[in-house]
Amino acid sequence: MKLLHTSDWHLGRLLYGKKRYSEFAAFLTWLVEIIRTERIDVLIVAGDVFDTTTPSNQAQELYYSFLRAVGNTTCRHVVITAGNHDSPSFLTAPSALLRCLNIYVIGAATHQLSDELLTLTDAQGSPLCIVCAVPYLRDRDLRHAEAGETLEDKELKLLQGIQTHYTQLADLALTTQAQLAQPVPMIATGHLFTSGAQTTEGDGVRELYVGSLGHIPASAFPPCFDYVALGHLHVPQIVGGNDTRRYSGSPLAMGFGEARQTKSVCVVEWGADAPQVTLIPVPVFQALAQVRGDLTQLQAGLRDLIALRQSVWVEVIYEGEDIIGDLREQLEVITAESLVEILRIKNTRISEQVLQPLQLGESLDDLDTSEVFERCLQAHQVPQPQWADLQLMYKEVVATLQHGE
Incomplete structure (x- = not known):
């Protein structure tokens, strides 16, 4: 049998x-x-x-x-x-x-x-x-x-x-x-x-x-x-x-x-x-791949997949130090008009860190929104030279929300 x-x-x-x-x-x-x-x-x-x-x-x-x-x-x-x-x-x-x-x-x-x-x-x-x-x-x-x-x-x-x-x-x-x-x-x-x-x-x-x-x-x-x-x-x-x-x-x-x-x-x-x-x-009927690393490594990994000339669905795992606001846009420029399609981007720079515990006796009521944002920058170890631009953008977003624009 x-x-x-x-x-x-x-x-x-x-x-x-x-x-x-x-x-x-x-x-x-x-x-x-x-x-x-x-x-x-x-x-x-x-x-x-x-x-x-x-x-x-x-x-x-x-x-x-x-x-x-x-x-x-x-x-x-x-x-x-x-x-x-x-x-x-x-x-x-x-x-x-x-x-x-x-x-x-x-x-x-x-x-x-x-x-x-x-x-x-x-x-x-x-x-x-x-x-x-x-x-x-x-x-x-x-x-x-x-x-x-x-x-x-x-x-x-x-x-x-x-x-x-x-x-x-x-x-x-x-x-x-x-x-x-x-x-x-x-x-x-x-x-x-x-x-x-x-x-x-x-x-x-x-x-x-x-x-x-x-x-x-x-x-x-x-x-x-x-x-x-x-x-x-x-x-x-x-x-x-x-x-x-x-x-x-x-x-x-x-x-x-x-x-x-x-x-x-x-x-x-x-x-x-x-x-x-x-x-x-069992044969592979749809290729899947993970690409991880900093921006340079991600770009190189995607180009390697494109060179295979076959349909590949990709999960991108960003592990770089810099915060890149247009990460998806930069990567999709590389994969445009190819058989490689990015289905997911996971940013460990953000997801793997949380805010540090508040100081003893301190609560969120003791902090304003700018101070909370600064704590975020510290917790995620954002390089100091990037702080000024990020804080300015954050204040613009908050002001837009407050004025309903």
């Missing part, structure tokens, strides 16, 4: 206002071809199919067109579980119809644990594998609030609830396994944050539960599972040093912090021995 594990598509996601539908379409077209050439039997999508709970019509069209295309390949079964970005009700609305096409959608935990247990079959109707299709488990699925609970009590209940959910589902899967003529692979899914897992800046991944105990240890997954297909984190990685417990990662870079990552999908193949995991790199 061959299984393909992917997750975190985030269909419809914007990048600083830029629509990415062409990228999503290119990825899904590529994925269908991989499923066909690798002769995949089972596809698992471990959550965050869409980026929002109300996906656009275009995002929905991409999703359903993909499912239709998969039906024309060797893939016999598709298992889709909801992530924290997905709407369980929206995702499961067509589930009865999709199940007729061997597409199984699990949007949320229910009172019937067996709803998450799937026994998939081959072309002859013989059992192929057992899938414990666990979606993103919400707080209300895991614990009941009680009066007088501390934060630590709540966190511990969440952790225990997740572990109990997997343990009970594993027991149910083992019972099903015992009724079969011969053993078949047992697979589990999950959309959660494991302990020690790696994230990147700007990837949009957020904590799922309050407190650090929401990070699930690898021991929460019972050893009877031959493979655990995880979603939520965008960096491809294994969990607890076990090659069969892993995040596939997002197929597209969801932010500039992921620009240098090699994205991939996981192909898991069962033969006579233990399952073998192979990573298939």
